[in-house]
Amino acid sequence: MFKVGSIFIPVTDIEKSTDWYVKFLGVKIIDSWGDGAGFYLPTGSTQLSLVKVKSPQPTEFITEGDQKNSYFNFVVDDIESAHQHFKNNGIVTTEIDDFGGMKFFDFFDLDGNPFSVVNEVDGSPYHSDNVRKMQERDKKNK
Numbered sequence: 001m002f003k004v005g006s007i008f009i010p011v012t013d014i015e016k017s018t019d020w021y022v023k024f025l026g027v028k029i030i031d032s033w034g035d036g037a038g039f040y041l042p043t044g045s046t047q048l049s050l051v052k053v054k055s056p057q058p059t060e061f062i063t064e065g066d067q068k069n070s071y072f073n074f075v076v077d078d079i080e081s082a083h084q085h086f087k088n089n090g091i092v093t094t095e096i097d098d099f100g101g102m103k104f105f106d107f108f109d110l111d112g113n114p115f116s117v118v119n120e121v122d123g124s125p126y127h128s129d130n131v132r133k134m135q136e137r138d139k140k141n142k
Contacts, residue, residue: 006038006047007072010057011111017050020110024089025074059113070106073116075128079103082117 011017018037021027027039027048035052060068076082079096086093086107094106104118120127 004046006049008049008051009059009109009113010053011050011109011113012053012056013110014050014052017110021048021050024086024091056111056113068114070114070116073104073118075120076117077119079105079117079119 014032014035014037018029018032021039022029025048026042028042030038030040030047032038037050039048039050041048060070063069083093083096083105092108096103096105101121102118102124104116106114106116108114124130
């Protein structure tokens, strides 16, 4: 019944941010309006929208121990290649870390918005193939 439609990202300069997201994330524009622009990614159905704000807004939350956590992440097939892509283009990133086989790193856009990038781990209950199987099972059991 429900699925994520669009993720809204606060940015201070729509034009510069549009160029940045197109160039570095490969998003394609759907439409734009006075204070925003909507995009789709090369794969998946979730859309991204950039919304103009006067000053940078928080796009992360703090967990126990003052650990910062972004609200969503991007999944990639080749995390090393994605990491190198950002580093080669002068984009601020963290180092690739490993958490039980899942590798991840963060990168930051022009406004300092943090985004997490992860790889999928075979056998993980969160792997897209496993989630798809659970979704199909749920449809059959209705």
